[in-house]
Amino acid sequence: xxxxxxxxxxxxxxxxxxxxxxxxxxxxxxxxxxxxxxxxxxxxxxxxxxxxxxxxxxxxxxxxxxxxxxxxxxxx
Numbered sequence: 001x002x003x004x005x006x007x008x009x010x011x012x013x014x015x016x017x018x019x020x021x022x023x024x025x026x027x028x029x030x031x032x033x034x035x036x037x038x039x040x041x042x043x044x045x046x047x048x049x050x051x052x053x054x055x056x057x058x059x060x061x062x063x064x065x066x067x068x069x070x071x072x073x074x075x076x
Contacts, residue, residue: 021067030063 023029036042049055 020069021064 017023017029017031021029036045
């Protein structure tokens with residue numbers, strides 16, 4: 001059920017994280033937060049992960065990639 005408290009949310013927008021990722025009964029939502037000291041450190045870590053065979057995925061992913069939300073933010 002979607003909630004529109006006080007009519008503040010325009011039609012078509014989601015009210016919470018469960019609705020934003022279209023979570024179904026019995027599904028768990030995983031939320032991860034990473035903080036990097038700077039962009040260069042992030043990019044170096046990502047390059048190392050791409051080279052590391054342990055990060056290779058074969059077969060189906062354990063999550064619905066179409067429902068993945070990714071954002072990059074600057075500290076305020």
